[in-house]
Structures are given as structure tokens and as C-alpha cells.
Amino acid sequence: MSLREGRLIYEGKAKRVYLISNDELIMEFKDEVTALDGARKEHAPGKGKLTASQTAFFMDYLTKSGIRTHFINWDGDRRIHVRRLRMIPVEVIVRNYAYGSFIRRMPLMKPLTRFTAPLVEFHLKNDGLHDPLILPEDIIEAELASMEQIMEVKSVALKVNQLLSELLSNHGLILVDFKLEFGVNGNGALVLADELSGDTMRILMNGKHLDKELFRMGGSVKELMEAYSTLNSILGLSL
Ligand SMILES: Nc1ncnc2c1ncn2[C@@H]1O[C@H](COP(=O)(O)OP(=O)(O)O)[C@@H](O)[C@H]1O
Numbered sequence: 001m002s003l004r005e006g007r008l009i010y011e012g013k014a015k016r017v018y019l020i021s022n023d024e025l026i027m028e029f030k031d032e033v034t035a036l037d038g039a040r041k042e043h044a045p046g047k048g049k050l051t052a053s054q055t056a057f058f059m060d061y062l063t064k065s066g067i068r069t070h071f072i073n074w075d076g077d078r079r080i081h082v083r084r085l086r087m088i089p090v091e092v093i094v095r096n097y098a099y100g101s102f103i104r105r106m107p108l109m110k111p112l113t114r115f116t117a118p119l120v121e122f123h124l125k126n127d128g129l130h131d132p133l134i135l136p137e138d139i140i141e142a143e144l145a146s147m148e149q150i151m152e153v154k155s156v157a158l159k160v161n162q163l164l165s166e167l168l169s170n171h172g173l174i175l176v177d178f179k180l181e182f183g184v185n186g187n188g189a190l191v192l193a194d195e196l197s198g199d200t201m202r203i204l205m206n207g208k209h210l211d212k213e214l215f216r217m218g219g220s221v222k223e224l225m226e227a228y229s230t231l232n233s234i235l236g237l238s239l
């Protein structure tokens with residue numbers, strides 16, 4: 001299915017966003033891979049289709065499991081059609097195992113130690129400041145979201161974690177951690193937005209990353225594309 005064109009309103013690191021009506025957008029996943037706050041960037045032909053298909057698959061699964069998401073449909077290529085939201089400029093990270101920036105701030109723990117309970121973190125979405133960790137109270141004081149919205153964000157994030165962990169574990173995969181973004185729709189309801197793919201989740205298969213960590217660790221675009229293709233075939237996503 002092909003989606004209508006629309007006007008380009010935003011170009012980020014991973015996607016281009018087109019406005020197609022007042023309350024609908026097209027997100028086009030770019031054939032680019034970036035890491036380390038954009039310091040490492042390479043062309044990756046075919047990547048947009050992989051991350052768009054993964055996002056479509058996970059968003060569709062979450063929607064069917066009762067999570068309110070922005071997802072409408074996928075064009076079978078690099079674009080997904082979504083509901084336009086007023087975004088909360090906060091990245092929500094859910095962690096099941098210690099890894100990455102968690103280890104940098106808490107070096108007393110060894111990588112891949114399983115947490116007794118999942119951790120939910122809030123980071124200000126600001127590349128210039130390297131997405132700093134912030135408190136729920138900071139979000140409220142800066143009026144980025146209300147206390148009620150933050151509590152809902154946290155409970156939805158934990159529910160999403162349960163659903164995704166279970167889905168991946170049924171395929172023999174481990175969900176280490178992932179990033180979510182939320183927005184608010186015209187009715188004031190909280191909605192899960194943005195993407196869910198190897199770019200935003202850490203997924204292990206027998207200790208091997210099927211996610212962007214490969215590229216962060218210095219791996220090639222080819223290795224990354226193979227890992228994303230492996231994830232797709234394990235999940236039964238044919239392109
Ligand atoms: N449903 C939505 N409505 C409005 N904006 C959205 C929606 N979903 C995601 N976004 C925003 O669209 C942009 C997607 O492009 P991306 O390349 O990820 O940008 P960035 O480099 O800013 O993270 C992000 O800024 C994200 O917050």
C-alpha cells in the first residue's frame with residue numbers, strides 16, 4: 001500500500017516526518033545509522049525498511065494487547081502512518097538488565113546483571129545535553145507533564161515491558177532495555193509514539209546483540225543489517 005506524500009515538517013537523526021493532515025503524520029525511516037550522539041553516521045541501504053517493519057510489528061502487537069499507540073499502518077517499505085501527537089520531550093527508558101549508560105553512572109554493577117525489578121528512567125530529550133537523566137519532579141516543575149501523566153507513563157512503560165519481554169522470550173530472545181516516547185492526543189489521552197526497533201531496543205540472542213549496540217561497539221553497517229534481518233526472520237517478518 002502506498003501512503004500519501006505530505007509536507008516535510010521535521011527531519012531527525014533516524015526519520016523524516018511528513019504532515020498529511022492536522023492529526024496524521026507519515027514517519028519515513030532513513031537508510032542511515034547514527035550512534036554516539038550523531039558522532040558516528042553511515043549510510044545503510046535497506047535499514048529504513050527493517051526498522052519501519054519492526055516498529056510496525058511491535059506497535060501492532062502492543063495495540064492488539066490493549067496499549068494506546070500512534071500506529072495506523074505500514075506501507076510495506078520505509079514509511080509508517082501515525083496519529084500526530086503533542087510530544088512530551090522526555091525519553092523513557094525501561095531496563096531489565098544493567099547495561100550502557102546505567103553502568104556508567106552505577107559502575108558498582110556488572111553489565112547484564114538482571115535487576116530484581118525493571119527500572120524506569122526519564123531522560124530529557126535534548127541531544128545537545130546528551131539526554132540527561134532527570135527526576136519525575138523535574139518534569140512536573142518544568143511543566144512538561146503532570147504528576148498523573150508521569151504515573152501513567154510509568155505504568156504503561158512497565159506494561160509494554162511485560163508484553164515485549166514475553167513476546168521476545170517466546171522467540172528465545174532477551175529484552176535488555178529499550179526507549180519509549182509518549183505524546184498526548186487531542187482528547188488529552190496519553191499515547192505511545194515514535195519507534196520500536198533495533199535502534200531503540202537492546203535484544204540479545206544467545207549473548208549476541210540484534211540491535212544498534214553492534215554499531216556503537218564499532219561493528220560495520222553490514223553486521224548491523226545482518227543482525228536486524230535475523231531479528232526480522234526470528235519474528236517472522238518477511239520483507
Ligand atoms: N505520533 C507522533 N506525533 C508527533 N511527533 C512524533 C510522533 N512520534 C514521534 N514523533 C517525533 O518525531 C521525531 C522522529 O524523528 P527522529 O529521527 O527520531 O528524531 P530525533 O532525532 O529528534 O529523535 C522525533 O522528534 C519524535 O519525538
Ligand SMILES: [Mg+2]
Nearest residue numbers: 012013014194
Ligand atoms: Mg529519535
